[in-house]
Amino acid sequence: xxxxxxxxxxxxxxxxxxxxxxxxxxxxxxxxxxxxxxxxxxxxxxxxxxxxxxxxxxxxxxxxxxxxxxxxxxxxxxxxxxxxxxxxxxxxxxxxxxxxxxxxxxxxxxxxxxxxxx
Amino acid sequence: xxxxxxxxxxxxxxxxxxxxxxxxxxxxxxxxxxxxxxxxxxxxxxxxxxxxxxxxxxxxxxxxxxxxxxxxxxxxxxxxxxxxxxxxxxxxxxxxxxxxxxxxxxxxxxxxxxxxxxxxxxxxxxxxxxxxxxxxxxxxxxxxxxxxxxxxxxxxxxxxxxxxxxxxxxxxxxxxxxxxxxxxxxxxxxxxxxxxxxxxxxxxxxxxxxxxxxxxxxxxxxxxxxxxxxxxxxxxxxxxxxxxxxxxxxxxxxxxxxxxxxxxxx
Numbered sequence: 001x002x003x004x005x006x007x008x009x010x011x012x013x014x015x016x017x018x019x020x021x022x023x024x025x026x027x028x029x030x031x032x033x034x035x036x037x038x039x040x041x042x043x044x045x046x047x048x049x050x051x052x053x054x055x056x057x058x059x060x061x062x063x064x065x066x067x068x069x070x071x072x073x074x075x076x077x078x079x080x081x082x083x084x085x086x087x088x089x090x091x092x093x094x095x096x097x098x099x100x101x102x103x104x105x106x107x108x109x110x111x112x113x114x115x116x117x118x
Numbered sequence: 119x120x121x122x123x124x125x126x127x128x129x130x131x132x133x134x135x136x137x138x139x140x141x142x143x144x145x146x147x148x149x150x151x152x153x154x155x156x157x158x159x160x161x162x163x164x165x166x167x168x169x170x171x172x173x174x175x176x177x178x179x180x181x182x183x184x185x186x187x188x189x190x191x192x193x194x195x196x197x198x199x200x201x202x203x204x205x206x207x208x209x210x211x212x213x214x215x216x217x218x219x220x221x222x223x224x225x226x227x228x229x230x231x232x233x234x235x236x237x238x239x240x241x242x243x244x245x246x247x248x249x250x251x252x253x254x255x256x257x258x259x260x261x262x263x264x265x266x267x268x269x270x271x272x273x274x275x276x277x278x279x280x281x282x283x284x285x286x287x288x289x290x291x292x293x294x295x296x297x298x299x300x301x302x303x304x305x306x307x308x309x310x311x312x313x314x315x316x317x318x319x320x321x322x323x324x325x326x327x328x329x330x331x332x333x334x335x336x337x338x339x340x341x342x343x344x345x346x347x348x349x350x351x352x353x354x355x356x357x358x359x360x361x362x363x364x365x366x367x368x369x370x371x372x373x374x375x376x377x378x379x380x381x382x383x384x
Contacts, residue, residue, distance in 0.1 A: 008343050012364050013371055014128050017163035018135075021156055030152045038142050039135065039156075046134040051362045051373060054127055059365070059374035061342075065356055065381035075346055075358075079381060082340070084365060086374055089121060091367045093340040098379070100346035103361050 005044040006101045018043055059086040063096065073102040124371050128164060132157065169371035340367040344377065356381040 009015050022039060025031035063082035069075070075098070082096035136157050143153050344363025349356070360377040 006345070009364065011341075012343055013167045013169045013366060014131065014164050017167060018160050020163055021159035024159060025152065025156060031148060031156070032146065035142065035146045035148065039139050042138045042142070043131070043135050046138065047131050048362065050127055050131045050134060051364070051375070054130060055123065055362070055373045055375045057123070057372075057374045059360075059363070059372070059377035061360075061377060061379040061381075063381055065383040068356070068383070070349075075349055077356075077379075077381065084367065084372075086121075086365065086372045089372070091365070091370075091372070093367050096340045096342065096367065098342040098344070098360070100342075100344050100349075100358070100360055100363075103345035103347045 005041075005048050007040070007044055008099060008101060009044060009047050010040060014047070015040075015043065057087045059084060061085075061096070061098070075100045121370055121372050124169065124373060127373060132160060132164075169366065169369065340365075342366075342377075344374075351383075354383045356383055 010019060019040065022031060022036040026033055026036055061079065061082055061084050063079040066078040066080045068077050077098040077100075079096040079098065080094070082093045084091040084093065084096070136153065140150075140153060143150070342360075342363055342365045344360040347359040347361055349358040351357075356379070358379040358381075360379060361375065363374050363377055365372040365374070
């Protein structure tokens with residue numbers, strides 16, 4: 001289980017759907033923004049845990065790396081003519097963006113390092 | 119296979135979230151009706167996004183002609199359904215299906231992390247969310263009561279006016295031809311948007327710029343959200359190990375627990 005929960009999953013289809021639904025309720029006035037934030041935070045936790053727990057699929061990506069970027073421990077790759085093989089499915093994409101945050105264990109380890117310098 | 123498991127994963131996530139926020143809703147004094155409303159809206163939007171085959175939560179025929187209960191084969195490549203913009207129109211007759219968010223999301227040429235415009239007078243300029251990579255874009259939202267407001271969302275980047283003028287008068291700007299790093303004038307006339315920009319860094323790599331602009335081209339950009347365990351490079355060969363990811367490609371969602379990437383940087 002990851003102890004650091006990232007918010008970037010909110011940009012996914014299911015995350016955007018939740019954000020849109022919450023925004024509708026906020027506009028209607030039935031839900032406060034603070035409550036909506038709590039829901040999204042819960043979504044981060046639930047989605048991360050569910051993926052870790054229930055998804056076992058392996059994938060492989062190949063392609064031409066157009067650009068790469070590392071900023072604040074977040075890698076962003078732009079892949080041209082990507083071929084993604086997931087389980088038995090192959091997906092081809094002319095342009096694929098990969099956003100990767102540091103994986104959980106590394107993230108928590110990194111968070112502790114600066115404070116423990118002697 | 120990982121597209122087939124998507125509905126069950128999403129179902130588990132929705133149930134988990136709903137169960138966990140129940141006591142939050144009680145704490146804030148919000149009724150359970152709102153909770154169910156949220157769940158319903160959420161499910162409707164996820165189903166409307168058509169990223170996988172979903173079983174409609176209610177037995178009521180929301181989608182009489184489209185999704186059938188859990189088809190055994192999800193050929194992601196052979197999509198039996200028309201692309202989203204057409205689907206949105208054909209689904210407009212069905213109630214409770216918000217076609218506008220799907221429609222607008224695919225039509226918008228903005229970063230896909232911004233909010234799509236909502237129908238009717240409900241929305242009052244909700245600010246877009248700056249998210250990954252700092253991509254922000256300004257959308258003009260359609261508002262019902264305001265007359266004369268354009269309903270077409272704004273697009274980032276060079277203005278449309280520049281498309282008409284073939285070669286804007288170069289006299290008022292620094293002559294681009296004299297800059298050593300720029301292509302010859304006859305070649306630059308084809309890059310009309312760049313010429314018409316008053317303030318433009320001559321050092322910008324136009325190649326990267328175009329990619330970045332297309333990159334924020336809305337939900338049709340294929341994207342992978344994941345974490346990385348290791349990213350390594352030998353000469354121009356990049357290898358990475360990715361974990362717990364969600365792929366959105368060709369309008370469908372896929373999930374993986376582990377992914378190896380091999381790229382060639384040119």
